[in-house]
Amino acid sequence: MKIAIPCVQPSASALVDDRFGRCAYFAFYDEETQQTTFVENPAAQSNEGAGPAAAQFVVSQGAEAVAARQLGPKVTSLLQSLSVRFIELNEADLTIDRVIGLF
């Protein structure tokens, strides 16, 4: 399974970004290969609709799950309709390393 995680910097030691749609980067962690790649979030600067645009981006990158602090209502229903799992991160200030360690 490929998991998308919003983060503030493109590095494993970076913090999870509290925002989904307007996060700076996405970390994509592939459970099979155990590889993590970082990609800039193309939706971050959207005037409107950053959430759905970011959802579209992570799904187009093959994400089957999103691990994030919280999601808005539009993103929640879109991801549900695409059968993309939402993994809620209950703890603040987690690093990408820590999140990946959960899988």
Next chain:
Amino acid sequence: MIIAIASGKGGTGKTLVSTNLFQVSLDDRVDVVLVDCDAEEPNDAVFLPGEPKGMQTVTQQMPVIDKAVCTYCGRCHDWCSYNAIFFLREPRRIDVLEDLCHDCGACLAACKVGAITEKTVPIGTLSMRYINKRPALIEGRTLVGTASPVKIIKQAISEAGKHDLVILDAPPGISCPFIATVEPADYVVLVTEPTPFGLNDLALSIETLEQMGKPHGVVVNRAGLGDEALYRWLVDKGVLQLADIPFDRAIASVYAEGKLVVKVLPAYKPVFQTLLDRIRAQAHPSTIA
């Protein structure tokens, strides 16, 4: 002449100023119409007599995608500036996110196979109130669940037509609904209060109006409250102060009862009369003797 009464911060007294300016204009036998452009929570009607007549529905066009005809080329999605079309090639998925649609029509023009048609969606209402059989108040009202009141505001202003004086009671803030209201105005009156919140939001409003090249002046409401920082700022910036409305419990009481200050507290009538004269002089500088 079109005058917009606006403010950055909410609750500074736009409606107080709009409705009382309207009344002193009416008393002065001016051909005046008030337009309540705060379409997300209009309340000018509370202060004026009469029942609404001639209710109209405001609609917007919303794209509908025929998935049987769609080739999933993604052009409509690429053309949409508002992320209102959710599109995935794999898995195949295309949806209109209606909350985000601005009714611009770009997706229709983008589609090469005719998969997109439009449906008509109600988004708000316009109503007209008359005083002595003359149009007095036009109210734009957004339906619950509508994302943007901009089209309702534009239609309300256009419904007002030409009069000697059209007063637009603007929505708070400096986003699209504010822009849509001040855009057609010849002059903008910004109502503020002498508090840090009032000053902060006034500065944002003035920055926006300067970018738009809109002439403007300031009314300080609840004068006597707060501090002197606002007044210093107005002097430093060279912004015209049009009027002071004192911080007076009597004004608040009359307003809270849904009544007009100029009718119940005649002592304040000259404040609004002078304000009207100053606005007229500012909006038509050439008429100053």
